[in-house]
Structures are given as structure tokens and as C-alpha cells.
Amino acid sequence: EDKVVQSPLSLVVHEGDTVTLNCSYEVTNFRSLLWYKQEKKAPTFLFMLTSSGIEKKSGRLSSILDKKELFSILNITATQTGDSAVYLCAGIISNFGNEKLTFGTGTRLTIIP
């Protein structure tokens, strides 16, 4: 059964700290891994990672994929209160040409001012 596991489940840090969120996956027919940020309701897209070892960056956020060890990390440096959210990772599974996402349960990040 396809599985995506995120850790920690929740994290509370002070503003300015750096955090690392983890995502491991056991997924057949794996194609890529996505990170989303969910603040209130609608998850918003952050990164797509397809190739191992290539870092994606957007401002203070960065992410990297290790296809051999089947995991990805999301780093946030100099955290701000606006980074408080649930961070979701999802594996893209391809099944006879039809794709779907298998999500982890998310990491709830809280930034204390």
C-alpha cells in the first residue's frame, strides 16, 4: 500500500528559528513529490521535486529529494509568523497513465513571535 509519512506531526518554534520538515514515502510507480502549504483551507503549491539531489528554492524555503533513501526535506530559514501552517507532502503515483496524489498527514508548524 502506498504510504507517505511526515514528521514531526507538529512543531512549535520561535520567530527567526530554522526548521526542517521531513517526508518519507513508500510509493509504487513513484514519479515526483510535491510540497503544499495549508494555512486555513486551500493547500497552496510550494515545490515539485522529481530529480534526486537537486534543491528547489523559493525565498526562505528550500526542499530536496533523495530518491535512493525515499525521503524529502523542507527547510524554512528565518521563520516568520506567516509561516505558521500545515505543510503537506504528497507523492505522485502513476497508474496506467492516470495520476493521483498520496498525501502525508502533514506537519503543523506554529511560529511564536
Add this chain to the structure above:
Amino acid sequence: KAGVTQTPRYLIKTRGQQVTLSCSPISGHRSVSWYQQTPGQGLQFLFEYFSETQRNKGNFPGRFSGRQFSNSRSEMNVSTLELGDSALYLCASRRSASGGLGSGANVLTFGAGSRLTVL
């Protein structure tokens, strides 16, 4: 450009009733997917529709059904509601059902969801 619109935003039903949720995708997007989000299970894939045809389906019972109209709007229906159906139902759209879920303009864009409470 308007985002993915879901209605209603909140609703309360009792066990045994049925419910219909609606999703209007981003203009030009022809693929609509539905996900159920609960605290314990996270987001789970329900189904995807493209050109009025169901392209992919998750592991949910037959009480969960959907359809897509010629204007790409989609509805999902849950019959004989159970307490465990209480969840946030998220709809997501993308331009097409091929070309890769994460690639470029084909990234899934989510709506704000419909929060269903079953009493």
C-alpha cells in the same frame, strides 16, 4: 483569474441523509479532482474527472460518487451519510488530465473546501 470555487462552504447533515457538493474549476481547467481531509487520515483521493469522464478513483465506498458537466464544473455526492463522513472536502483543478500532475501549469490548484459535519 478566479480560483477554484467550492459551494457550500459549510453544511450540517444528519446520519442517513445525502449531500451534494459543487466545484467550479479555474477557467480553462478541464480536470477536477476531489479529496477528503480528516485529522486522522489527512488528504485522501476520492476521484478525478476529465471531459465528463471519471479518470481515476480512490478507495472509497460506492456511497461516494461524482460527475462532471460539459462546462467542467463538478459535483460530488455522498449518500446515506455516516458520522465518519464528517470532513473537509477539497476540490482541485488542473488544465488537463495528462502531462504530469506536478508539471508547470498542470499543478493542482485547490479550492477552500466544503466543511461537512454529520450529526
